[in-house]
Amino acid sequence: MGVYLLRRMLWMVPVLLGVVTITFFLGRLAPGDPALAMAGQRASQAQLERIRQQYGFDQPLLVQYGIYLKNVLRGDLGISYDSHRPVAEVILERFPYTLRLAAGAMAVAVVLGIAAGLLSALMPNTWIDRVAMVFSLLGISTPVFWLGLLLMYFFSIQLQWFPPSGYGDGSWIYLVLPAVALGTQSIAFLARMTRASMLEVLNEDYLRTARTKGAGGLCVIGKHAFANAIIPVVTIIGLDFASYLSGSVLTEKVFSWPGLGRHLVIAIEQRDYPVINGTVLFFCVIFIAVNLIVDWLYAVLDPRIRYET
Amino acid sequence: MKPWRHPYIRAGGVIVTLLVLAALLAPWISPFAPDAIRLEERYQPPSWNHWFGTDEMGRDVFSRVVHGTRISLGIGVSARTLGLLIGLVVGCVSGYYGGKTDLILQRFVDMTLAFPFLLLVISIAVIFSETEHDLLGVLIALSAVMWAGLARLMRSQVMVVKERDYVAAARAFGASDFRILVRHIIPTSYVPALIWWTMGLAQAIMAEAGLSFLGLGAQPPTPSWGSMINYGSPALRVAPWVSFFPGAALALTVLGFNLLGEGLRDVLDVRWSGRQAGEGT
Numbered sequence: 001m002g003v004y005l006l007r008r009m010l011w012m013v014p015v016l017l018g019v020v021t022i023t024f025f026l027g028r029l030a031p032g033d034p035a036l037a038m039a040g041q042r043a044s045q046a047q048l049e050r051i052r053q054q055y056g057f058d059q060p061l062l063v064q065y066g067i068y069l070k071n072v073l074r075g076d077l078g079i080s081y082d083s084h085r086p087v088a089e090v091i092l093e094r095f096p097y098t099l100r101l102a103a104g105a106m107a108v109a110v111v112l113g114i115a116a117g118l119l120s121a122l123m124p125n126t127w128i129d130r131v132a133m134v135f136s137l138l139g140i141s142t143p144v145f146w147l148g149l150l151l152m153y154f155f156s157i158q159l160q161w162f163p164p165s166g167y168g169d170g171s172w173i174y175l176v177l178p179a180v181a182l183g184t185q186s187i188a189f190l191a192r193m194t195r196a197s198m199l200e201v202l203n204e205d206y207l208r209t210a211r212t213k214g215a216g217g218l219c220v221i222g223k224h225a226f227a228n229a230i231i232p233v234v235t236i237i238g239l240d241f242a243s244y245l246s247g248s249v250l251t252e253k254v255f256s257w258p259g260l261g262r263h264l265v266i267a268i269e270q271r272d273y274p275v276i277n278g279t280v281l282f283f284c285v286i287f288i289a290v291n292l293i294v295d296w297l298y299a300v301l302d303p304r305i306r307y308e309t
Numbered sequence: 310m311k312p313w314r315h316p317y318i319r320a321g322g323v324i325v326t327l328l329v330l331a332a333l334l335a336p337w338i339s340p341f342a343p344d345a346i347r348l349e350e351r352y353q354p355p356s357w358n359h360w361f362g363t364d365e366m367g368r369d370v371f372s373r374v375v376h377g378t379r380i381s382l383g384i385g386v387s388a389r390t391l392g393l394l395i396g397l398v399v400g401c402v403s404g405y406y407g408g409k410t411d412l413i414l415q416r417f418v419d420m421t422l423a424f425p426f427l428l429l430v431i432s433i434a435v436i437f438s439e440t441e442h443d444l445l446g447v448l449i450a451l452s453a454v455m456w457a458g459l460a461r462l463m464r465s466q467v468m469v470v471k472e473r474d475y476v477a478a479a480r481a482f483g484a485s486d487f488r489i490l491v492r493h494i495i496p497t498s499y500v501p502a503l504i505w506w507t508m509g510l511a512q513a514i515m516a517e518a519g520l521s522f523l524g525l526g527a528q529p530p531t532p533s534w535g536s537m538i539n540y541g542s543p544a545l546r547v548a549p550w551v552s553f554f555p556g557a558a559l560a561l562t563v564l565g566f567n568l569l570g571e572g573l574r575d576v577l578d579v580r581w582s583g584r585q586a587g588e589g590t
Contacts, residue, residue: 018420141564146556287425
């Protein structure tokens with residue numbers, strides 16, 4: 001397994017290189033003089049020169065690419081056109097907010113999704129099962145930004161249970177609506193995955209054996225069935241968490257959540273290219289890294305997986 | 310089971326048919342021009358005159374939603390079809406020729422799938438957003454991202470089929486590689502390609518709306534559902550209908566295509582998920 005993980009990590013190198021290359025060229029396609037935009041309109045000639053040299057804007061494209069690679073490896077993602085601060089600094093400042101939202105959304109999704117899926121699987125083809133599956137299809141089909149606005153309208157404007165948007169003093173009450181909006185698609189997927197996985201496992205021979213040996217209902221379901229059925233579900237949880245971390249862009253925009261996703265939206269509106277590219281690069285690294293962790297977790301949970309190939 | 314007996318296909322079929330009709334007949338169905346501004350009628354609630362109310366410029370929301378069907382379906386169908394062509398070519402070449410060609414092409418597939426979906430679309434669409442080719446940018450961004458899954462699918466299909474006897478026979482008769490691919494190999498993959506195409510339509514339509522919600526993609530006054538939701542959201546308190554109806558139309562469209570895709574997958578019994586990570590966050 002160690003070899004497998006090592007190979008997967010090595011495989012990340014060309015993918016990351018590809019990501020860096022794409023963000024580099026996207027940055028160079030942007031209109032205007034990047035040095036002037038980074039330094040600001042009131043910068044002196046000397047400051048401009050320094051930035052041109054630091055990022056190699058006066059060099060041929062290939063040399064620029066080399067300098068960009070070197071800078072990225074050192075964690076230097078350029079300077080924001082808007083705030084004139086280092087992009088990496090801004091990213092690290094914003095990321096904890098995104099992490100908090102992602103964790104909240106995942107918590108909602110795991111609890112509700114797995115509960116609905118279990119209920120459906122234990123009572124297949126009853127009205128409970130049908131209602132749960134219809135809701136799950138609706139959940140998958142509802143765009144997150146529209147759902148966010150609906151939640152905001154009903155629960156904060158009409159009922160006034162939650163604040164409409166923002167982060168406030170950081171209390172959990174600000175987290176509820178964005179987390180539910182972001183988590184809904186995962187609730188739906190997790191419910192269907194849990195249901196399918198449980199139904200498959202419940203028909204296996206070893207469960208019949210367990211029952212004939214006198215194991216009680218709850219023991220069979222909890223210890224024997226659920227433990228096996230949960231494995232594919234964990235993968236979905238991991239992948240969804242990775243995509244939440246790599247930019248809950250739409251949700252953060254709807255709720256003015258001060259995370260990295262909203263920061264990216266603002267950067268897009270202001271055409272702040274170093275921030276756009278730096279954030280995209282950062283999100284991709286997180287996304288790929290979390291995927292790797294999910295892979296590893298998968299092997300830990302299921303000892304049958306040995307990754308020999 | 311006959312496809313049209315499946316409840317999902319029936320429900321999805323009805324929704325999609327209505328949408329296609331709305332798109333085709335938009336100028337005749339809408340009571341007003343989608344961009345007709347009447348400032349004295351701004352933020353009117355839904356009424357007999359304006360079924361879905363009016364927006365911040367007094368434009369009729371119903372007419373705009375109906376016209377928006379054209380953008381959503383148009384972009385969705387064309388991005389998906391373009392993606393289908395790219396995926397088909399890459400997958401066939403990769404699977405048929407193998408070797409180094411396959412190795413290189415598959416790294417491109419890996420790389421595309423390793424990107425978080427919406428983020429890659431955003432980074433491509435940003436470049437086009439300042440030009441007058443805003444919709445073309447969305448189309449390019451979406452199809453540049455949505456081909457990789459099919460390329461992988463086609464590759465494995467081609468690798469299996471190319472070893473069959475009838476392909477060897479065709480080759481013995483002197484058929485060219487192109488003819489073998491087009492006449493003998495690609496037709497065996499209609500079903501998975503069709504399901505891939507349908508399932509991804511919902512995803513493409515949702516992504517287009519997401520982009521225009523972010524201010525990329527279709528620029529005003531083009532009646533795109535995503536930008537209508539965006540421009541309506543500051544007035545949520547006083548005029549919730551401005552963003553409610555385009556969002557409902559979007560959700561209904563996505564539901565329709567999801568139902569159709571799931572139904573097809575059920576009936577044709579293909580165990581395969583077309584979901585790509587990070588699509589709707």
